[in-house]
Amino acid sequence: MAEGGNDAELLKEKANKYFKEKDYENAIKYYSEALELNSSNAIYYSNRSLAYLRTECYGYALADATKALEIDKNYIKGYYRRATSNMALGKFKAALKDYETVVRVRPNDKDARMKYQECNKIVKQKAFERAIASDETKKSVVDSLDIENMTIEDDYVGPKLEDGKVTLKFMKEMMDWFKDQNKLHRKCAYQILVQVKDVLSKLPSLVEIELKETEKITICGDTHGQYYDLLNIFKLNGLPSETNPYLFNGDFVDRGSFSVEVILTLFGFKLLYPNNFHVLRGNHETDNMNQMYGFEGEVKAKYTGQMFQLFSEVFQWLPLAQCINSKVLVMHGGLFSEDGVTLEDLRKIDRNRQPPDSGPMCDLLWSDPQPQNGRSVSKRGVSCQFGPDVTERFLEQNKLDYIVRSHEVKAEGYEVTHSGKCITVFSAPNYCDQMGNKGAYIHLRGSDLKPEFHQFTAVPHPNVKPMAYANTLMQLGMM
Amino acid sequence: MAARQPFTDTDTADEAVRATCDDATTCKRFATSKGYWKDPYIQYFARSVGERKAPEINRGYYARVQGVNHLLDAFIKKAECDCQVINLGAGLDTTFWRLKDENLMPRKFFEVDFPTVVARKIHNIKTKPPLSKPIIETHSTDSLLLDAHSLDSDRYCIIGADLRDVSNLDEKLKKFQLNPELPTLLLSECVLVYMTPSQSSNLVHWAAETFHTAMFINYEQVNMSDRFGQVMIENLQRRQCTLAGVEACQSLDSQKERFLKTGWENADALDMMTVYSMLPQDDVARIERLEFLDERELLQQLLQHYSICWASKDKHNLGLSQLAF
Numbered sequence: 081m082a083e084g085g086n087d088a089e090l091l092k093e094k095a096n097k098y099f100k101e102k103d104y105e106n107a108i109k110y111y112s113e114a115l116e117l118n119s120s121n122a123i124y125y126s127n128r129s130l131a132y133l134r135t136e137c138y139g140y141a142l143a144d145a146t147k148a149l150e151i152d153k154n155y156i157k158g159y160y161r162r163a164t165s166n167m168a169l170g171k172f173k174a175a176l177k178d179y180e181t182v183v184r185v186r187p188n189d190k191d192a193r194m195k196y197q198e199c200n201k202i203v204k205q206k207a208f209e210r211a212i213a214s215d216e217t218k219k220s221v222v223d224s225l226d227i228e229n230m231t232i233e234d235d236y237v238g239p240k241l242e243d244g245k246v247t248l249k250f251m252k253e254m255m256d257w258f259k260d261q262n263k264l265h266r267k268c269a270y271q272i273l274v275q276v277k278d279v280l281s282k283l284p285s286l287v288e289i290e291l292k293e294t295e296k297i298t299i300c301g302d303t304h305g306q307y308y309d310l311l312n313i314f315k316l317n318g319l320p321s322e323t324n325p326y327l328f329n330g331d332f333v334d335r336g337s338f339s340v341e342v343i344l345t346l347f348g349f350k351l352l353y354p355n356n357f358h359v360l361r362g363n364h365e366t367d368n369m370n371q372m373y374g375f376e377g378e379v380k381a382k383y384t385g386q387m388f389q390l391f392s393e394v395f396q397w398l399p400l401a402q403c404i405n406s407k408v409l410v411m412h413g414g415l416f417s418e419d420g421v422t423l424e425d426l427r428k429i430d431r432n433r434q435p436p437d438s439g440p441m442c443d444l445l446w447s448d449p450q451p452q453n454g455r456s457v458s459k460r461g462v463s464c465q466f467g468p469d470v471t472e473r474f475l476e477q478n479k480l481d482y483i484v485r486s487h488e489v490k491a492e493g494y495e496v497t498h499s500g501k502c503i504t505v506f507s508a509p510n511y512c513d514q515m516g517n518k519g520a521y522i523h524l525r526g527s528d529l530k531p532e533f534h535q536f537t538a539v540p541h542p543n544v545k546p547m548a549y550a551n552t553l554m555q556l557g558m559m
Numbered sequence: 560m561a562a563r564q565p566f567t568d569t570d571t572a573d574e575a576v577r578a579t580c581d582d583a584t585t586c587k588r589f590a591t592s593k594g595y596w597k598d599p600y601i602q603y604f605a606r607s608v609g610e611r612k613a614p615e616i617n618r619g620y621y622a623r624v625q626g627v628n629h630l631l632d633a634f635i636k637k638a639e640c641d642c643q644v645i646n647l648g649a650g651l652d653t654t655f656w657r658l659k660d661e662n663l664m665p666r667k668f669f670e671v672d673f674p675t676v677v678a679r680k681i682h683n684i685k686t687k688p689p690l691s692k693p694i695i696e697t698h699s700t701d702s703l704l705l706d707a708h709s710l711d712s713d714r715y716c717i718i719g720a721d722l723r724d725v726s727n728l729d730e731k732l733k734k735f736q737l738n739p740e741l742p743t744l745l746l747s748e749c750v751l752v753y754m755t756p757s758q759s760s761n762l763v764h765w766a767a768e769t770f771h772t773a774m775f776i777n778y779e780q781v782n783m784s785d786r787f788g789q790v791m792i793e794n795l796q797r798r799q800c801t802l803a804g805v806e807a808c809q810s811l812d813s814q815k816e817r818f819l820k821t822g823w824e825n826a827d828a829l830d831m832m833t834v835y836s837m838l839p840q841d842d843v844a845r846i847e848r849l850e851f852l853d854e855r856e857l858l859q860q861l862l863q864h865y866s867i868c869w870a871s872k873d874k875h876n877l878g879l880s881q882l883a884f
Contacts, residue, residue: 105603109688136608139594169594334853335613369853372614459855461847489856491786512613513794515860516786550611 305336330362493520674719
């Protein structure tokens with residue numbers, strides 16, 4: 081070990097060679113050996129950082145990049161490495177800072193500028209999503225679509241809208257088409273989405289309906305991409321129609337792997353029976369959830385990112401609650417973090433956005449009941465848990481009888497709590513193929529508004545396991 | 560217990576069991592890439608991070624790894640490293656390398672698994688310097704004893720064997736200098752459940768007979784007689800994977816019984832939900848921030864159906880029965 085520096089350089093050269101051959105493990109090994117001989121060499125750390133990036137060890141890559149910069153804060157590659165590591169870890173703001181530094185020091189570097197701009201786009205998009213509803217109107221995907229001129233190839237034998245409209249015939253064909261694991265033509269999917277966006281945007285945030293004495297409605301809870309179980313609900317309880325109204329209480333997508341089929345079916349029925357088929361927003365009809373729990377991946381796999389953007393826009397227009405005969409209130413999550421919320425407050429919610437971190441819109445999608453009085457911090461880390469007294473006060477203030485909500489898996493498919501004033505209904509049986517729970521739906525008749533519970537069990541589905549589309553974060557531009 | 564289909568073919572069943580080591584490895588690989596815990600060696604057994612796993616799975620593996628390591632490290636520290644560790648059904652586990660890095664190596668670390676699994680692991684060790692270097696470094700001579708299904712060095716030994724053939728296992732371990740006089744830790748993670756109750760009973764009994772000062776840590780399913788357990792059994796059945804030993808997984812008591820009835824002096828067991836709540840909570844808070852879990856019930860159900868059971872016998876009065884969470 082006479083000439084430590086020289087030996088270290090030789091080891092680094094060896095490592096570089098391995099790196100070129102894509103033998104990252106050996107590259108890491110020899111960079112490490114070089115570092116043992118010379119632990120204050122920024123280049124070794126930076127190179128090893130890149131090798132770690134290639135082997136998806138982002139934490140180590142970040143540590144090495146940081147070390148490189150500690151040794152030499154002028155080492156440009158170090159900033160690149162750290163930025164890339166942060167991107168891979170989803171820390172876009174941190175990455176942007178480093179890209180900014182590189183661009184400042186190398187104003188003529190096109191690649192640096194491009195990476196900065198890409199990262200900036202992501203940061204801006206996320207910042208916008210987080211911001212309180214502002215005047216700035218985001219451009220809709222609808223504006224950049226030319227559905228009229230989308231052609232359907234001759235070899236597509238699947239269902240098509242009739243004269244650009246959803247009909248019962250179309251729905252039946254589409255459900256069979258989906259059952260056999262086929263894909264609906266993108267033009268039809270776009271047509272449905274554009275039309276349902278229009279319909280939903282005209283609804284108030286609180287939908288109010290009247291059931292006549294002789295009328296009834298079926299309320300379903302979470303379905304979570306379990307298409308075959310949805311078909312089973314229609315088999316057991318009849319297809320939706322003017323005389324067989326339904327309300328689906330959110331969480332239509334994510335976790336199950338047939339989310340696209342579920343949502344297009346529900347949206348199709350919304351178009352077919354706009355006054356008798358109702359859909360409310362769940363916490364899974366949001367970008368954050370869709371990114372993590374499979375829906376975004378599924379749409380991108382079956383269609384495109386642009387289509388997912390459109391889904392996201394449509395979800396923002398889903399109403400947040402529904403009031404039946406001024407007596408029964410339905411929402412996906414539950415009641416509020418503070419007393420004094422009225423139905424009028426709900427009507428006024430400006431819902432065309434991602435839900436905020438707190439407030440009534442957030443609570444409607446996220447809260448859970450609890451057995452004890454009062455309110456507690458939510459086990460979910462968002463919104464709250466509310467007790468029977470909270471429910472009592474809310475119902476009294478708003479002259480309601482009880483609430484129906486979903487959001488939580490229940491072994492029997494439903495649960496009655498708060499002395500019958502808070503009912504949970506969950507319609508995804510054997511949730512995630514593992515819980516073994518029953519699903520349930522509620523019959524509500526206009527004559528007495530007393531909930532009648534119907535349970536059902538899971539049916540087999542094709543071998544696409546739950547969350548098949550929840551991919552790791554996209555391949556970011558790695559240097 | 561629930562009606563189960565008998566093995567259609569023992570080879571198929573064994574193959575399905577062997578495949579579970581890949582489940583564990585890929586899940587650990589994903590979880591570590593997300594930062595749940597550090598394992599610089601798992602990447603040498605699973606090159607790419609692979610498909611995303613659900614957050615509750617990541618948290619479940621976190622609880623498993625932290626829970627087992629807690630007891631394992633406590634034992635080694637109690638014995639002041641003057642002990643042995645035998646990982647039964649070790650799969651592609653990286654504990655040996657972790658212990659070396661943390662200066663917590665026992666006198667010798669044994670791993671046992673099916674010959675085909677061991678052959679794969681040996682191949683990885685041979686071809687990846689970060690894996691072989693620590694073994695070579697701790698070996699006194701220039702060459703390791705190496706064949707298709709075993710590798711032996713001073714501090715690390717891996718053996719291909721069928722755990723259901725206890726006498727053969729005993730013979731092989733002793734051939735590689737297993738010392739019954741040393742305090743010994745035996746570890747099995749989702750292993751006993753794949754053999755019949757009588758086969759696992761033999762194994763556990765052999766351990767009690769062979770060592771006078773020892774601890775046996777068993778991580779596997781529990782509370783299996785409810786609906787969730789039934790669904791798990793059915794799901795695994797569809798993969799030709801039969802939980803032949805699920806009878807002992809009825810409850811924490813049945814898990815403890817299997818040790819107390821076969822010569823072990825003390826036995827404790829906790830379900831993983833309890834273990835999770837007893838792990839250092841600041842680190843738990845950290846990992847819970849890594850990924851948002853949408854439905855906590857999923858994690859709870861999962862954790863309530865796995866347990867850690869640890870049994871001990873303590874001729875040397877090391878205080879093994881006090882090791883806990």
